[in-house]
Amino acid sequence: MSLLRTKSIEQSIADTDEPEYQLKKSLSALDLTVFGVGVVIGAGIFTLTGRAAHNVAGPSIVISFVIAAICCALAAMCYAEFASTVPVSGSAYTFSYASLGEIFAWIIGWDLILEMFLGASVVAQGWSAYLGAFLGKLGITLPEALSYGGVVDLPAILLVIVLGFLVTIGIKESLRVNLALVGLKLFIVLFVIFAGIGFINPANYTPFIPPAAPTASGTGAEVWTQPLLQFVTGAVPSTFGVGGVLAGAALVFFAYIGFDVVATTAEETKNPQRDLPIGIIASLAICTVLYCAVALVVTGMVPYDQLDPSAALANAFAFHGQAWMATLISAGAVAGLTTVVLTLMIGATRLIFAMCRDALLPMGLAKVHPKYRTPWLITAIVTGVVAVVAGFTPVGVLEEMVNIGTLSAFVLVSIGIVVLRRKRPDLPRSFRVPLSPWLPILSAVICGYLMLNLSVETWLRFLIWLVIGFLIYFLYSRSHSRLATGVRIRPDMLAAMEEGHAPHDPR
Numbered sequence: 001m002s003l004l005r006t007k008s009i010e011q012s013i014a015d016t017d018e019p020e021y022q023l024k025k026s027l028s029a030l031d032l033t034v035f036g037v038g039v040v041i042g043a044g045i046f047t048l049t050g051r052a053a054h055n056v057a058g059p060s061i062v063i064s065f066v067i068a069a070i071c072c073a074l075a076a077m078c079y080a081e082f083a084s085t086v087p088v089s090g091s092a093y094t095f096s097y098a099s100l101g102e103i104f105a106w107i108i109g110w111d112l113i114l115e116m117f118l119g120a121s122v123v124a125q126g127w128s129a130y131l132g133a134f135l136g137k138l139g140i141t142l143p144e145a146l147s148y149g150g151v152v153d154l155p156a157i158l159l160v161i162v163l164g165f166l167v168t169i170g171i172k173e174s175l176r177v178n179l180a181l182v183g184l185k186l187f188i189v190l191f192v193i194f195a196g197i198g199f200i201n202p203a204n205y206t207p208f209i210p211p212a213a214p215t216a217s218g219t220g221a222e223v224w225t226q227p228l229l230q231f232v233t234g235a236v237p238s239t240f241g242v243g244g245v246l247a248g249a250a251l252v253f254f255a256y257i258g259f260d261v262v263a264t265t266a267e268e269t270k271n272p273q274r275d276l277p278i279g280i281i282a283s284l285a286i287c288t289v290l291y292c293a294v295a296l297v298v299t300g301m302v303p304y305d306q307l308d309p310s311a312a313l314a315n316a317f318a319f320h321g322q323a324w325m326a327t328l329i330s331a332g333a334v335a336g337l338t339t340v341v342l343t344l345m346i347g348a349t350r351l352i353f354a355m356c357r358d359a360l361l362p363m364g365l366a367k368v369h370p371k372y373r374t375p376w377l378i379t380a381i382v383t384g385v386v387a388v389v390a391g392f393t394p395v396g397v398l399e400e401m402v403n404i405g406t407l408s409a410f411v412l413v414s415i416g417i418v419v420l421r422r423k424r425p426d427l428p429r430s431f432r433v434p435l436s437p438w439l440p441i442l443s444a445v446i447c448g449y450l451m452l453n454l455s456v457e458t459w460l461r462f463l464i465w466l467v468i469g470f471l472i473y474f475l476y477s478r479s480h481s482r483l484a485t486g487v488r489i490r491p492d493m494l495a496a497m498e499e500g501h502a503p504h505d506p507r
Contacts, residue, residue, distance in 0.1 A: 006101050036287075038182035040284070045189065050313070052252050053248075053298070054309050055309065057244045058210040062296055065288065073284060076259055077443075078413050081417055083262075084272055085430075093105055096413070099419045100412060100419055103473070107408075108409050112405070112409055114465055116348035117389065118402045119402050121386050123344065124390040125398070126333075127337040130334050134330035137323060156390040160341065163338070167346055167382075190290075192313050195317070196297040210244070212242070225456070226455060226456060228455070246450075246453050250453040259280055273431065294313070298313060348386075353378060366378060401458060401461055405465075410447045415444055
């Protein structure tokens with residue numbers, strides 16, 4: 001059985017081509033852009049900006065955002081070509097199955113599970129940080145051991161459990177609610193930009209790129225926290241400087257994660273060949289402008305070495321005595337981040353369901369609740385894992401794990417464009433990555449380089465994750481795959497995957 005067997009594009013589309021399982025095509029390019037902005041603007045901008053500026057890059061974190069945006073823009077074009085060519089749910093997992101083969105589809109699916117599990121956990125921790133800041137402004141102090149950064153992050157755990165319950169009973173965000181939440185987050189971001197301009201001190205931008213500072217002796221724990229590239233080349237471990245800008249780009253890359261989720265709405269888009277590329281690229285462009293503006297304002301308001309790594313936006317205004325502004329930002333962040341956690345949890349559930357559909361994971365995991373008609377077992381697993389990780393993992397560890405999983409997926413998607421162009425030149429492509437194969441190759445190279453700027457311990461954790469994934473694949477998935485057995489997909493699973501819930505039994 002070949003590891004490179006592919007699931008043809010025609011077969012992928014046929015899986016969802018039966019009339020009773022077709023999704024309603026109701027999304028426009030504007031809807032996709034709003035959806036993309038709503039998912040992307042999350043904990044990355046509310047918490048990570050301050051942490052990255054404080055720890056590794058200083059005011060030059062703005063340059064880091066630009067570098068990360070260029071990387072994402074190249075990957076976004078690859079996603080746009082795939083999504084407009086293969087308008088099927090599953091995003092990068094489906095694309096890789098059609099172009100690179102089953103083993104790569106498994107790897108990318110396994111990496112995306114890492115991205116969504118840990119992404120939801122990171123945002124839940126960010127939500128907890130802003131909840132603590134908001135309650136603090138109201139004179140309510142949570143026990144230190146049971147709040148953000150404590151022994152157990154209880155608010156993050158409770159949030160995940162509540163959202164897991166909502167996903168189980170079949171909660172669906174209406175377009176109106178989604179618009180309201182996106183509008184709220186945009187208001188908070190624009191408020192930070194325009195209200196913060198008046199508090200900028202130009203002296204805080206000097207030096208814009210702080211001089212490189214060695215981190216201790218490069219022995220002991222520092223060996224594991226330095227970027228892999230420094231470890232391999234033998235360079236002295238350091239922060240700030242040019243190396244800090246690149247390390248910052250690898251770190252703030254987390255802030256852009258989410259634009260690829262737009263590709264999962266392919267089957268619900270009125271004109272996917274035209275609207276998907278617009279939605280993906282437009283949402284990325286809008287978020288890039290907002291991120292750079294926020295980074296400039298916040299590092300101008302507070303010296304980078306005095307930024308609060310946990311709730312930088314709110315506490316930048318508290319630094320200037322504007323307590324009411326800090327309260328407003330904290331409240332908006334708490335409300336806005338809630339929908340991001342919910343979306344990522346739903347995304348993880350849909351991805352695992354897709355892998356169960358192809359029998360790479362046990363079909364039995366996709367049991368449908370008799371009353372709510374949702375894959376309750378998968379939802380329970382996702383909820384439990386995310387709650388434990390969010391509640392017990394030290395702050396700052398998760399972002400890099402999310403980044404390395406996503407960057408590896410971007411590398412494979414970029415390579416997949418080149419492969420599919422050669423294998424299936426006959427496919428109609430309404431959007432084509434310009435200057436192919438050079439831009440897709442450049443995308444893969446840049447994503448790979450950013451991966452090398454992540455820490456040694458992050459790479460070790462990632463390798464352990466991959467080893468676990470390979471064990472599952474070779475011990476189970478390879479022999480149980482639908483491509484290996486020819487087993488037909490269960491109709492109720494297909495409906496649950498495509499509609500978000502299974503149809504009621506007509507009996």
